């Protein structure tokens with residue numbers, strides 16, 4: 496578990512007598528990209544006391560909290576902006592018990608040094624240098640110094656978004672059997688079903704296994720041999736406000752009968768770009784009460800949440816499937832598949848084996864072997880949602896009922 500060895504920072508005010516007397520205005524936030532580190536400079540009108548720590552979940556970020564501060568940055572009225580280097584986006588939260596600046600990090604990073612500097616032509620400067628570190632090092636130094644609201648709560652409260660964490664009793668899982676109808680997918684090479692038939696049979700088995708637990712609300716993108724467009728599959732998941740989307744497929748290696756085993760994909764950077772433009776173009780995040788900039792930042796936060804949740808689930812799925820079947824690729828795999836391009840719903844694409852491999856094909860066509868594989872998938876879903884520690888439904892673009900959420904296309 497995370498240690499509470501957070502990197503504390505107690506910046507002494509240069510003029511101690513003034514500290515805490517009144518809120519100090521933050522007048523600028525700047526970034527400098529340097530060899531090996533990113534410098535964050537926070538400028539204030541008067542000296543300010545602050546402390547900084549990093550958090551690893553659900554996504555890497557740096558939190559700087561102030562004894563007291565208010566936001567007064569020209570051109571960034573929404574209290575949010577884009578960073579540089581190791582900082583993706585940042586956002587000021589005045590509603591916390593101590594006002595804070597939250598910087599999303601593009602990867603694991605630690606605080607190398609922090610300084611408090613007197614004005615040199617501008618305001619008082621709080622300087623924090625962050626440098627990239629290994630994921631293990633990051634996890635060991637990251638943690639809450641106390642028990643504050645989560646980042647999600649902070650952002651969501653401020654933006655007035657409907658925040659509904661996945662309830663432990665009603666986790667919504669969308670099962671997406673690939674292909675169908677006029678699209679058979681990879682053809683049967685060694686007899687038995689085409690890919691579409693295998694994906695459907697597996698999907699129905701997984702549905703039944705999940706339904707038996709009573710823990711999930713299962714939604715199928717198709718439950719018979721019909722064609723469903725990729726766009727509609729994503730739409731169904733959005734309408735359901737899914738906590739998890741799992742797409743089932745079987746691979747093909749063309750004329751090569753050699754490759755065998757399962758592969759699990761989550762979205763890659765290109766899919767992420769598609770998710771980003773989809774979210775922005777569809778207007779899901781546009782709100783009259785929100786500046787465009789804040790909308791964009793919320794999209795970034797949603798995508799970053801989706802990414803980490805998808806990767807966590809992919810890891811759980813690899814672990815469980817690896818116990819019962821052979822993996823073609825045992826390392827994290829990413830791809831630009833259309834069904835992975837929603838900005839919010841954690842999603843993986845599960846290639847259950849190769850249609851072009853004789854043994855894989857036999858197993859995929861065998862009802863018992865297939866059930867064993869789907870039991871592994873169900874075990875991964877159980878472990879992903881164990882203790883409901885990984886709510887997927889974290890940031891929703893539009894509030895209200897699932898129906899109104901679905902109207903945002």
Ligand SMILES: [Zn+2]
Pocket residue numbers: 673674680681690744745
């Ligand atoms: Zn396929």
